Amino acid sequence: MVIDVPSLRHTIAADLRAQITTGSLKAGERLPSEPRLASDYKVSTPTLRNALALLQAEGLIEKIHGKGNFVRHPLRRLTYAGGRLTPDADLHVTIRTTNLRARGDLIPLLKVPSRTPLTEFLCLTHQGESPHSLARIYVPRDLAPAELPWRPTGLAATQETVTARLPTPEDASTLRISSTQAVLAITRVSSDTAGRVLKAARLVLPGDRANALFTTHHTNEERGTEG
Missing domain, CATH: 3.40.1410.10 (Chorismate lyase-like)
Known part of the structure; x- marks a missing residue:
């Protein structure tokens, strides 16, 4: 039997996604800095950035150059x-x-x-x-x-x-x-x-x-x- 073990980036993304969907992280709120998040999750900065890239691709967060990562407001279609x-x-x-x-x-x-x-x-x-x-x-x-x-x-x-x-x-x-x-x-x-x-x-x-x-x-x- 093959057990599918989530990668670190997917585990981190799932945790942050849950915080966003439950309102723990609110629309417009700035996420902690990438070094701080990497330290909290005990992973390298590249792994942390890969996790954030998953959330960015889903439209849940956006990265503003020089300011950091922010939770997106619900998008209008x-x-x-x-x-x-x-x-x-x-x-x-x-x-x-x-x-x-x-x-x-x-x-x-x-x-x-x-x-x-x-x-x-x-x-x-x-x-x-x-x-x-x-x-x-x-x-x-x-x-x-x-x-x-x-x-x-x-x-x-x-x-x-x-x-x-x-x-x-x-x-x-x-x-x-x-x-x-x-x-x-x-x-x-x-x-x-x-x-x-x-x-x-x-x-x-x-x-x-x-x-x-x-x-x-x-x-x-x-x-x-x-x-």
Whole structure:
């Protein structure tokens, strides 16, 4: 008979998880320092960090650089449908605007020559003090609006690509999530009748707080051909 013995990191994670779920460690509370926890559990610092990584991947704690590990507040789940996120009164957005030039994968994404002037809007959604989701919106600078939200004129078509993937190091750092936590990466490209890209948006939604909803509308002709 094989007995499955939990590893030290799973045992530590289970103990801290129980403290969080029972309220002994409350939302927003800072955990003891990593050296203190390692000493309390009589393990090495790497083992302790592996245990904390499990809780971070579950969305129970977050690590804030220079401050420590904190218990997360319960996460709001949003639904992405038709190019929009379901609004939530508890969330707020900060927007940072940067002028740059097209390079790398932005060139084929916006169908522009290299070094074409662009404006990037970095939109970071927060729940309280915690980052929730992010979007990077790219617009040719001659079309860039003064502020968001903005719907370009002459819009003819929008194409969406949805991918489940691991976060980039920048995504993980910005959203304070584990590098092993899956995210929904949504790319929306909007163009006019001539095929010129008016706006391209890249959304990153951690999988523990977002759903994607897709609805198909059938015409009468399509209904008539169904067997």
